[in-house]
Amino acid sequence: MDTLLRTALGTVQGSALKPVTVLPAIVRRRLAGAPIQIDGNVLDPDLQLLLRIERLLPSTMKSSVPAARANLLAMSHLVAGHPRELQRVTELTVRGADGQLGARLYVPRSAGRGLLVFFHGGGWVLGDLESHDAYCRDLAEEAGIRILSVEYRLAPEAEAPVAAEDAIAAFSWAVEHAEDLGVDPALVGVGGDSAGGNLSAVVAQQCVLRGLPAPALQVLIYPAVDLVGRRPSRDLFGAGFFLTEDDINWYRDHYVPDPAARSDPMVSPIFGKDLSGLAPAIVATAGFDPLRDEGNEYASLLADAGVEVTHICEPGMVHGYANILAIGGETRAAQLRIAQHIRSVLNPG
Structure with a gap:
């Protein structure tokens, strides 16, 4: 599934999410994975997909304050x-x-x-x-x-x-x-x-x-x-x-x-x-x-x-x-x- 998501994501890094957001809703839900339910709440599937995308992007670990600031601006x-x-x-x-x-x-x-x-x-x-x-x-x-x-x-x-x-x-x-x-x-x-x-x-x-x-x-x-x-x-x-x-x-x-x-x-x-x-x-x-x-x-x-x-x-x-x-x-x-x-x-x- 991550391979499929990387293909859909294309060149999204550093630009915008359009390559993913233009996909049909049923495809986005499939890419997002099984629904996540915690404490009686169900995570919005588009946000769940965005979380998966975040995990595929370069690490945003806060190694330093300048790096963290740059990462937030990029995100x-x-x-x-x-x-x-x-x-x-x-x-x-x-x-x-x-x-x-x-x-x-x-x-x-x-x-x-x-x-x-x-x-x-x-x-x-x-x-x-x-x-x-x-x-x-x-x-x-x-x-x-x-x-x-x-x-x-x-x-x-x-x-x-x-x-x-x-x-x-x-x-x-x-x-x-x-x-x-x-x-x-x-x-x-x-x-x-x-x-x-x-x-x-x-x-x-x-x-x-x-x-x-x-x-x-x-x-x-x-x-x-x-x-x-x-x-x-x-x-x-x-x-x-x-x-x-x-x-x-x-x-x-x-x-x-x-x-x-x-x-x-x-x-x-x-x-x-x-x-x-x-x-x-x-x-x-x-x-x-x-x-x-x-x-x-x-x-x-x-x-x-x-x-x-x-x-x-x-x-x-x-x-x-x-x-x-x-x-x-x-x-x-x-x-x-x-x-x-x-x-x-x-x-x-």
């Missing part, structure tokens, strides 16, 4: 599909905690007055404006809002809580400059995927604690919210589903090398003492994600504190599904559900 291009054309994409700088940060403003063809300040995933160690360019383009167009993607400082060059302080400063800058960005300051939200979801949760908490303008919405896409504890999903999905147990520990050790600092709410927002009064939240979790249970728990804690929560649990998805724009199907439907919920809050009417 992001592989799964990005064809980036959306927008009305305008502008490079700019925003205020960080200690100097200026690179940023990119995405303006869709039909834009309302809302803005989402977006922080990319990558375990606080990897990722940049380029790795999440395709997703920011797609989200801007589908939600009908501007996206301001911010390149916060990464570990190990900048350990926690530098990224969190950068995120707080950048979000505050966006609110202050809302009119310059063409948006309503009352419709500025914060969001991100994985580590970016962590930073967005921290921003939502710290804006309240510090008396800063609060976001209109917090969008937490399969967020990492607890760098101390572990839950059953870590054991169920810690190998074979893109994000592994080894990955999680590698990221954590680079971002927060001091174990005593990992329970600080600036690092693990699940330990925030008072979650009441926080911005409305969209929390998206995936059924085959080792971070699933902590994301589900954080959504419940927010709701128990009286926060308005829209919890989108995608049973057949894996960690990282929001960025996998090339395969369509159920993955595409899951991406659109996030965008539609964001639109309902930040692009009303």
Whole structure:
């Protein structure tokens, strides 16, 4: 079967998944293999096929930080599909905690007055404006809002809580400059995927604690919210589903090398003492994600504190599904559900 898959894959390495995605659904399911069912959830067959493809590609072992960063960028291009054309994409700088940060403003063809300040995933160690360019383009167009993607400082060059302080400063800058960005300051939200979801949760908490303008919405896409504890999903999905147990520990050790600092709410927002009064939240979790249970728990804690929560649990998805724009199907439907919920809050009417 791997020989057949290699033939179908062709020259996909370093380009796009089109040689595989154009195959009939019945062929893709055959290439994916027998259905995978764990904890009552069935893995989406197209994602299962993508996992098989990943195993056929050159190893992405994290031998070094530079190599890992290059590998993430290469993988992001592989799964990005064809980036959306927008009305305008502008490079700019925003205020960080200690100097200026690179940023990119995405303006869709039909834009309302809302803005989402977006922080990319990558375990606080990897990722940049380029790795999440395709997703920011797609989200801007589908939600009908501007996206301001911010390149916060990464570990190990900048350990926690530098990224969190950068995120707080950048979000505050966006609110202050809302009119310059063409948006309503009352419709500025914060969001991100994985580590970016962590930073967005921290921003939502710290804006309240510090008396800063609060976001209109917090969008937490399969967020990492607890760098101390572990839950059953870590054991169920810690190998074979893109994000592994080894990955999680590698990221954590680079971002927060001091174990005593990992329970600080600036690092693990699940330990925030008072979650009441926080911005409305969209929390998206995936059924085959080792971070699933902590994301589900954080959504419940927010709701128990009286926060308005829209919890989108995608049973057949894996960690990282929001960025996998090339395969369509159920993955595409899951991406659109996030965008539609964001639109309902930040692009009303």
